[in-house]
Amino acid sequence: MLPGPQEPVDVLIRRTTPDVPLPARAHPGDAGVDLVTTEPAELAPGERAVLPTGIAIALPDGCAAFVHPRSGLAARCGVALVNAPGTVDAGYRGEIKVILINLDPRESVRFERFDRIAQLVVQRVETVRFHEVAQLPGSARASGGFGSTGGHAGTEHTYAVKGQ
Template identity: 60%
Template sequence: MPESVDVLIVAPEPPVYAHPGDAGADLVSAESLRIEPGQRALVGTGVRIALPDGHVAFVVPRSGLAAKHGITIVNAPGTVDAGYRGEIKVALLNTDAAQPYDVAVGDRIAQLIVMPVPRANFIPVDELPDSARGAGGFGSTGYQNGTTS
C-alpha cells in the first residue's frame, strides 16, 4: 500500500474514501442549488486544506454523476496547489440538454485526489531525442486510414 500523507483540513466533515483502495475521497456540496441544462455553477464544499510542499490535489468528476445525470466538472481536473488556503469549490456543468440537476447540501459532487508532484527542471536544448511516438498528437494512436483500431 502506498504511503499516506497528512493533510491539514478545516471542514464541516472531512472528505472520505468510499472504499479501501479508492484514489479519490468524496467532496460534498455545502449549498443547495439547481443547475439548468447546459449551465454551470461554482459549488462550495466548505473544505479548506493545507497540502505539504511537493503535493497537489486534483478535483475530478464522479463517474456516477456523469453517467446518470450528465454532470461533469468544467476544468477537470481542478488543481489545488500546496500554497492555496481558500475554500475548494467545484465548477459543475450540466451537459444534459433537457433536465435540470438539483444539488443538495451533503450531495457527493466530486472527488479529491492528493498526489506527490516533483518540481521539473526545464532544460533548454536545440533538439529533442527521438521516441516511438514522435510528434503524433490527438488521435494519432487510435486511427488508421480513417477507421478506429
C-alpha cells in the same frame, strides 16, 4: 512487482462551514475522498456553477490535490467538471470549490446541501527543472498528436488544431 504501501500523507484540513462532513473514502482502497457541496443548486441544461465544499486544506510541499468528477453523476445526470481535473496546489489555502456543468440537453440537475459532487485525490508530484534545447531527442511517437494511435471507427477524420 509493485512496491509496498507508502506512509499516508498528512494533510491539514479546516472546515470553512462548521457542520460540513470531513472528506472520506466511500470504500477501502478508493483513490479519492468525496467532496460535498455546502449550498443547494439547480443546473439547467448547459448551465455551470461554482459550488463550495466547505473545506480548505494545507498540503505538504511535493503534493497536489486533484478534483475529479464522480462517474455516477456523469453517467446518470450528465454532470461533468468544467476543468477536470481541477488542481489544488500545495500553497493554496482557500476553500476548495468545484465547477460543475450540466451536459444533459433536456433535464435540470438539482443538488442539495451535503450532496457529493466530486472526489479529491492527493498525489505526490515531481518538481522539475526545464532545460531549453535547440532540438528534442527522437522517440517512437515523435510529434504524433490527437488521434495518432487510432482505435475508434471515427478516427478517419483529421483534426483542425489551431496553429498547425
